[in-house]
Amino acid sequence: MKRAGRPVIPRKTIYRLSIYLRCLARLRENRLGTVSSEALAKAAGVKPTQLRKDLAYFGTFGTRGLGYIVNDLSQKISEELGTASLQPVILVGVGNLGLALLSYRGFEKEGFEIIAAFDAAPRRKRDKPLKQPLYGMDELEAFIRKHRVKMAILSVPAAAAQTVTNQLIENGVMGILNFSPIVLAVPEDVMVNNVNLAIELENLSYFIQD
Amino acid sequence: MKRAGRPVIPRKTIYRLSIYLRCLARLRENRLGTVSSEALAKAAGVKPTQLRKDLAYFGTFGTRGLGYIVNDLSQKISEELGTASLQPVILVGVGNLGLALLSYRGFEKEGFEIIAAFDAAPRRKRDKPLKQPLYGMDELEAFIRKHRVKMAILSVPAAAAQTVTNQLIENGVMGILNFSPIVLAVPEDVMVNNVNLAIELENLSYFIQD
């Protein structure tokens, strides 16, 4: 929580905190009480010093000579990330990819819930019955306002992406997880995370050339 | 192509080259002949100087006072990324997410083709008929070797991820697009790109807190 008075934590650190949290969860499942920065860093795929620096941004939790108490550290990171406050999310664009994301179970386990989906053609035949209600685009504005939705997953075709984005933002959405292959123009205070599968593949293919 | 004698291009630059390429494609569709670094940078969501620096890593293509020729620049970037050489890709783990990725049309348009899918339970009932052949895990090794597969998309459950990864690498896979929520341990010369949707959401939710 970027409250005044607190240090600003770098973006990359926040990313890694999420990773640490997941590693800690596995340690807990294995009933481990404490962990050293070396062990946790290894599990997370980073250097021990980086882990310690990351934690130092928002406190000092370790015991010298011993390491970190798994439960405590887990909770501290959770608090810092604000994971406690479960955010409602909507999804816009129920094509192939959107449909998949809707049925993907990975979200709920992590404390997010897609509470509704929207599509330009909500009655189009889909193979699978959805858990979430599916509405037309004309109901988008009212829904966002009514449920105070702050986060949206965008999986519409490229041509529609900017228009939909504008609609989302006008009605109060502050964070967008963008799967459409376009760079969205947004005001400074709106946050966009891009996930572009084609680019990820292209990137891989570049680096594996001998 | 990281050939000896060429400068090493930073990872982030490679990422952005992919983005520029897509922006240029749109300019071409709109029949634009030339573009300035300012205009292209804006479309790509970066600063003009950054765009120019990125390009400078592998050549000088612009004309001062004029800008870049869309077609030429497009081709140069394509060459640099090695997009020309269309890589065959396999997908392992046909659950919800894997299924979605298989039916996602975004890949083929960008020059990738998922040529086969593998799953521990290949006969499990799935709602949708697949375009790609679906095999059991026992056929994985032979297939990779026979088709000289270098890239894989991994969408298996966390518990299976590392085991499958080892299998892939032993048989020659050099690049993995990992959707499973685990940090994979791999040798240095193997490249992993992680896509973790839960972390992306968690990250968004952190930054939109007021």
Place this chain on the structure above:
DNA sequence: AAATGTGAAGTTGTTCACAGCT
């Protein structure tokens, strides 16, 4: 006049080295 290409300056992020605690 307009826009690129680039050395230098600035910024951000990572790693080292070691002091300091338990």
Place this chain on the structure above:
DNA sequence: AGCTGTGAACAACTTCACATTT
């Protein structure tokens, strides 16, 4: 003795400022 916490050194990346070309 073992392991954390952190200032300082280092490395990577970005932006600036401006010389240079068309």
